[in-house]
Amino acid sequence: RTVEGRTELVLPNGERRVLGDGKVRVVSDSCGEMRTENRTLIVELGGQETKKAEDYTLNVPYGEKYSIVLPDGTKVFLNAGTTLRYPDHFEGGSREVYLNGEAYLEVTKDAEHPFVVKTISSEISVLGTSFNVNARENSCVTTLVEGRVRMKHGMLDSVELCAGQQALLTGVGKIRVQVVDTRYYTSWMDN
Numbered sequence: 001r002t003v004e005g006r007t008e009l010v011l012p013n014g015e016r017r018v019l020g021d022g023k024v025r026v027v028s029d030s031c032g033e034m035r036t037e038n039r040t041l042i043v044e045l046g047g048q049e050t051k052k053a054e055d056y057t058l059n060v061p062y063g064e065k066y067s068i069v070l071p072d073g074t075k076v077f078l079n080a081g082t083t084l085r086y087p088d089h090f091e092g093g094s095r096e097v098y099l100n101g102e103a104y105l106e107v108t109k110d111a112e113h114p115f116v117v118k119t120i121s122s123e124i125s126v127l128g129t130s131f132n133v134n135a136r137e138n139s140c141v142t143t144l145v146e147g148r149v150r151m152k153h154g155m156l157d158s159v160e161l162c163a164g165q166q167a168l169l170t171g172v173g174k175i176r177v178q179v180v181d182t183r184y185y186t187s188w189m190d191n
Contacts, residue, residue: 007066009034009041012054019066027056032071032088041068045089053087060101065189070097073108074115079188102134104186107147121169123152131161132186140169143185151175 007019009026017026019036027034032045034056041058060066062081069075071089078084082101090096096116107115109128117124119135122142129147133140142151144161151167152158157175159167166180 005061005063007039007058007060007064010057010059012056034088039066041066043069043071043086043088045071053089053091055085055087058084058086070095072110072113072115075106077104077189079103099133099135101136102132102188104130104132104189106130121153125150125152132182134185138169140167141185142167143180143182145182145186 009017009019011017011027019026019041021039023037025033025035026041032043034041034043058066058068058078060078060080060082064080065078067075067077068084070086072095076084079102082103084103085098090113094114094116096118098118100120105117107126107128111127115126117133119133119140121138122135122140124133124142126147126149129149130145131149132143132145142149142161143166144163146163148160148162150158150160153169153173153175157173159175159177161167161177164179164182166178166185168176170176
C-alpha cells in the first residue's frame with residue numbers, strides 16, 4: 001500500500017509522492033500549495049478556488065505516524081496503518097474527509113460548514129471539537145475529548161456525545177455510549 005514503509009501522498013492523477021521529515025514543497029497548483037514540515041503535510045489555499053476540488057489520499061504505513069493541516073486549519077494526527085482522503089479545498093455546505101484507521105482531530109470551528117468524518121461503517125459530524133476516531137473495517141470507536149459530535153451508523157442509529165464519552169459501533173449495528181478516560185484513547189500520539 002505504501003512505498004518502502006514510508007508515508008506517501010497519492011495525487012488525483014494516481015501519482016505517488018513519498019513524504020519525508022524535512023521541509024519540502026510537494027504539490028502546487030492554482031488553488032494553493034501542499035508542503036511538508038516536520039512530519040506534517042500542510043495544505044494551504046491560494047487565491048480563489050477556481051477549479052473543482054480534487055481528492056488526495058495520505059497513506060501512513062504501520063510503524064509511522066504523520067499529521068496534516070487541512071485547508072480550513074483543521075489538524076489531523078494519523079496513527080500507523082491509516083489512510084485519509086481529503087479535498088485540496090472544501091466546497092459546498094460541509095467539510096468532508098474519509099478515514100480508514102485511527103486519527104485524532106482538532107477541528108476548526110465553522111458553524112456554517114459542519115465537519116464530517118466518513119468511515120466505512122459510520123459518519124461523525126462536528127462543528128468544532130477535538131476527538132479520536134478508530135475506524136477499521138466494519139468497526140468504529142469515537143472518543144470525544146472536548147466539544148460535541150454526532151456519530152451515525154447508516155439509518156439505524158445516531159448518538160450525540162459530550163466530552164469524556166466514547167461511542168462504539170456494536171456487532172448488531174447499534175451504537176453503545178460509555179464514559180471513559182480520554183487520555184487512554186489518545187495516548188498513541190505521545191508514544
